[in-house]
Amino acid sequence: MSYDKHILWACTAALVTGWVLTYDNGLCSGNVTRHSCNWTCMQLTLQWPGSFCIGLNNKTICQIPQTVSNWTIHGLWPMRTGHCCDCWPVFHSHLQEIEPELIQLWPSFLKGQHYFSFWKEEWIKHGTCAGCEESMGSPVLYFQAAVKLRKLFDIESVLESVGIKTSCDVSYKPEDIRGALTPLLGTDYDLQCVTDSKGREAWMQLKIHLFRNQTLGCHKQEQEEKFNTLAWFNSPAHLCPKNTTIFYVPINYENPHEPCN
Template sequence: MNSAQMAAFTFLTLCCLLWPGVLLKSIQISDQTNSLVKGTANVKTEKHYPLLGHTSDFDYYVFTQQWPVSNCLTASSYDDCQIPANVSGWLIHGLWPSNFDGSYPAYCDDDYDFNDKEIEPIWGQLAKYWTNLYMDSAVDSFWEHEWDKHGTCAYTAHDMSSEFDYFNTTLGFHFDYPVGQWLLDAGISPDNSAIQNTSVINKVISDKVGKQTIFQCDYDQYKKEHIVNQIEICMDRNFKPIDCEESIENCNSDGKVLYPATVYHKNCDKTRENIKE
């Protein structure tokens, strides 16, 4: 093993040993400032509802924010999920055209390819609040996926004027609905041991929005606990909040949920395999 390989092995070993002690203190969201540019003309799995194909006809939007710690805790072992240092709270997952019957349009305009140049003025905002957590994929691959699948439908429906408009508008909703700060204000903060109540969390968010929102859980196989996953806010075609049909999804029937603060387990075996003697 040469000196470069030895240094890499030492770094990765320390990563595996020290990871459980890395507390994401900055995750207690308090620094979000609305400094969006004014508009001109490895992805976590989303819900699997029937697609409508190349059509822009839909009823409403779903604006979804995700808790990054839970995202990494439930990532598959082959996914290199990592929370960047510049991330300080809840992240945008997407803005999705949807229908009341559970279907949704997707991939509505194959001719409007994702273009990094269009969103260059807000790249820094996207990197911080709409982050790709999977280090084995390009930093803009998440944005490309969301644009191709969902943004093109909003565009062809004439609700958005461009790719830039889609991303900039969605960024604005992230500041309009600061779910992490709302939870902190209600005395609900990330904690690796404190058990929260799903109904209480959902009520806090719904009361702030003024309409019924959806609180989603995921399941952590390591701790055998349901954990906070996503918050969905439903909006009409004019981007005004409306009641979502559901309220709590994929959670335990007893209402217990963990709001984790730390990525307290991490599979480093895959990375170590890449270091050869």
Template sequence: MKILTIAPLALLCLLAVALSVHGYAYDFFYFVQQWPGSYCDTSSGCCYPTYGKPPSDFDIHGLWPNYNNGSYPSNCDPNNPFDLSKIQDLVSSLQPNWASLACPSSDSTSFWQHEWEKHGTCSETVLDEHSYFQDALNLKSMTKLLSCLKSANISPNGASYTLTSIKNAISTCIGHVPWIECNKDASGRYQLYQVYICVDHSGTTLIDCPIFPTGACGSSIIFPTF
């Protein structure tokens, strides 16, 4: 009886295809931070978490696995649900840095659950739940967006700034070009909402973005107070 063997290279190719089919393979992360003043300054408003108003600083939205072609995996493993006990030691850091502003008010746990189950499980071959949240906290400390902007005399004071000056301030600070997402305030004016920064496959190192998202943003945008 002849036993079929698969060459190591072919086996690796098959594994890559299998991972891609099941949504566990990805190329890089978008690390996304939002400005809470812009989240709240819309016609729908916001609700502070039950533990109090977050600091006047950029807030983590998520760490999102993406493909180089612009698509992304999601909800990759229903058998690995969010487990708060696995990140209990991080809660005191997550609450001020990764706060939910959605209504009704909450303790932000449902926000973290959503981010892990939709995005985090797609990186679980590299990051377990604890590593996923810890890496996001580390990336926020590494990027220091508000300090980057203030060093270029761009402050959350309700004034308008050019989109180019905001990008340049962040790029000069972190060494990589960010992508800026705007939303509109209650009067329909563009405002600085989210900043996308690209991170390598490990979730630890900033990189140049292989591809940027799409979306409209005015050439002059408001940086609202919070």
């Protein structure tokens, strides 16, 4: 068996049997923990570039490319607590066909981080678990699924249709934003905010709950709580408060960490 075929066989065996095999010096080895293929729900997490940089501790590392003007993908995350398969690599060549769309819809906002490095991290952390589902059973299928979902959920058009626009002066009640989004997303989604230097709540993320067949409505509370404990450890993002208005801040390319100053 050739070197590459050995790796492919080992990774396939890991997915079928449910065991994780670690990728070490080019070889898959060991069965250190269970691979979580039995997840039910996943989250499509979209982020708003205008407020993304607010939450970073190091303000100097953030930049918003001039080509980005709409909501972008943060990730497509199966809600699981187990480990994904370290031995299922993704290479740049796998994504070249869809790279122009990924650059537009799934960019990195960190200086010095190559886009592919960001995509690779998302594949290793989340995509390899999503790969248990046939429709996402390879790196390119996984990223294509996320892009397709992002295009399906046309957040910008929905908000604009009801007069919700970016502003540093006008804030919105969370129920008004939900009133606009619910016809598109159903009721199982979360608004996440960050707090800016003036104590204002800025809407940063939208987490859309999906079944593994990519349909709306999955909401497994116990599983979600365990997943969020891992995914948001030490993160400044939090559920947008219901008792105050929130800002949908504009993108500030020159000063992204203080978009309203």
